[in-house]
Amino acid sequence: MFDLIFSALSAWNTLGLVVMALVFLLIGGGIVGYALYWRLKAKRIEGRVCGLMMGDAPRTPEESHSSVSSTSGEGSKGGGFLLIFFFVVFPLIFTGIGVWQAYGYFQLTGSGRYADAVVVRNDSSYDSDNGTTYKAVLSFTDHNGQAREVKDTVSYGSSPSFDTGTKIGVYYDPGNPERFVIDDFWHNMAIAVAFIVFGLVFVSFIGLLFYLSSRQNRAGETGVSKKKGYWSEFYYPIYEYKSPQGERMEHIEEMGGNTFLHCLPGKRVKLLMLPGNPPKVKKAGVIGLILGLVFLLPGLFIANVAVSQFKFSFASVLLILGIIVYAFYKIFHKFQEIPEADRKKGWEMVRSGEAFKAENFTITSSSSNSNISSKGRRMTPDEIRVRIGSQKQMTVISGFVVLLISVGLSIGAYYAGQSMIDFLESGVKAQGKVTGFESSRSDDSVVYHAVIEFKDVSGKRVTFQDSVGASTPVFERGDVVTVVYLPxxxxxxxIDRGIYNWALSGGLLAGALLMLWIAFSSFRLAASVNSGAYRTAL
Incomplete structure (x- = not known):
């Protein structure tokens, strides 16, 4: 009976992975398939940007003035308070916490007394948000010869920072020996440094934005009301191309953005065109393929995990048959709702092949008048010229922000990779066995961590919890795994996962390289646009 229950639970977990894989595969496959359909069926043609649509913009300067007049009095005070609180005060609170922690550490290391201590145990606590955290309890003898047992104020998750029996120094307050810090800089200062850097960088960035905005407001620009900023505007490039009949036609890009330096009027572009009346047009690019792969690759990985975990049993067969029967029932029920005449017509189109012709697939085009009006109005050359300065500023600032993110990711990749190298070089491998699972519940899911038991070189049995968790158990009870540990x-x-040991450092490095490429692309784009005046006239 119990075997049947466990078999059913295992089949249910595998089913969860299968459903997750199907969702990712369907989304990713659909996006990739759509992109490939355009690449295979459409004709590649030359076009150029002939204008820009501006969304979320008033029709006239008078409307702009009235809009600002009606909203500035009502929302400026509340909006300004929220802006200052969330983007200035809140980061400064983090900075203050970090400075206070750093002050306490340096005060004790500078004026406190030093003593040799030993870790006697690690006290653990658990909550649903942070999981299990550990605080070291240390024993030392103060300057009066009195034995003290104190608990560290710094806690970390996953595993204790110090093993029981570890000898380490402490600095304590002679007037209050219960107040102490462990003689380990990064153990005490890692969170403090992170808080200080986060707060200062965030506030500095917001300050730079306010400075540039105020300088632009003081400078003023002729012909455009400065009562309305450009931050909320969205821009859609208009592409000009020739139809197969030789007519000049225009197409408005479906996707807009708050920058237009990459699509100034006059720029040559590659377009894809499907025949029709009017033709269906979209800009050629690889964004669709990349987005599809973002979903498709995780789907393939999850599907591989599901297949590797699948075990043929009575419960799994019963579950699969039940799903198939239910799916056929729903499909048959929907099929019966279709009128008989439409069903016959559909089958005839499938048999003749007419159903698979390109003209029977509806592809949305943005060339209609209704879509044009929904994207605002066409910008004049003067409006484009007057915004180029702020666009360059925004692009350069974005480049520096992305560059800063790239530096942070690079530092994280270096330390994560170096830590893994040191661990694998100093570590010892052993065979372990999965003895159970620890689950932690968050607001919307349950995460399972495998519990592993192995024998170290001294023959001592060691039990630890895998740091990698999943919504369904990755291992089964009794599975043998290779573990690496420090003697x-x-x-x-x-758990030694082979190449996946480098997932964190590799992912951080890939993110750093991507951010670096985006940053330098932003700098190059801003530098290439000296003046857009000659490009705004066709």
Whole structure:
């Protein structure tokens, strides 16, 4: 009976992975298929940007003035308070916490007394948000010869920072020996440094934005009301091309953005055109393929995990048959709702092949008048010229922000990779067995972590919890896995996942390279636009 229950639970977990994989595969496959359909069926033609549509913009300067007059009095005070609180005060609170922690650490290391201590145990606590965290309890003798047992104020998750029995120094307040810090800089200062850097960088960036905005407001620009900023405007490029009949036609891009330096009027572009009346047009590019792969590759990985975990059993067969029967029932029910005449017509189109012709697929085009009006109004050459300065500023600022993110990701990739290299070089491998699972519940899901048991070089049995969790158990009870651990710190063990050990550092490095490419692309784009005046006239 129990075997049947466990078999059913295993089949249910595998089904969850299958459903998740199908969702990712359908979304990714649909996007990739749509992009490939255009590439295979459409004709590649030359076009150029002939104008820009501006959304979320008033029709006339008078409307702009009245809009600002009606909203500035009502929302400026509340909006300004929220802006200052969330983007200035809130980051400064983080900075203040970090400075306070740093002050306490340096005060004790500078004026406190030093003593040798030993870790006697690690107290753990659990909550649904942070999981299990550990605080070291240390024992030392103060300057009066009195034995003290104190608990560290810094806690970390996953595993204890110090093994029981570890000898380490402490600095304590002679007047209050219960107030102490462990003689380990990064153990005490890692969170403090992160808080300080986060707050200062965020506030500095917001300050730079306010400075540039105020300088632009003081400078003023002729011909455009400065009562309305450009931050809320969305721009859609208009492409000009020739139809197969030789007619000049225009197409408005479906996707807009708050920058237009990359699509100034006059720029040559590659377009894809499907025949029709009017033709269906879209800009050629690889964004669709990349977006599709973002969904498709995780779907393939999850599907691989589901297949590797699948075990043929009575419960799994019963579950699969039940799903198939239910799916056929729903499809048959929907099929019966279609009128008989339409069903016959559909089958005839399928048999003759007419159903698979390109003209029977509806592809949305933005060339209609209704879509044009929904994207605002066409910008004049003067409106484009007057916004180029702020567009260049925005592009350069965005480039520096992305560059800063790239530097942060690079530092994280370096330390994560170096930490893994040191761990694998110093670590010892052993065979472990999955003895159970620890689950933690968040607001919307349950995460399972495997519990592994192995014997270290001294023959001592060590149990640890895998740091990698999943919504369904990745292993089964009794599975044999390879673990790596430090000889002097058995509790630091981890499952050896081969190439996946480098997932964190590799992912951070890939993100850093991507951000670096985006940053330099932004700088190059801003530098290439010296003046857009000659490009706004066709």
């Amino acid at each position: 002097d710190k058995s509790s630091s063990a981890m």
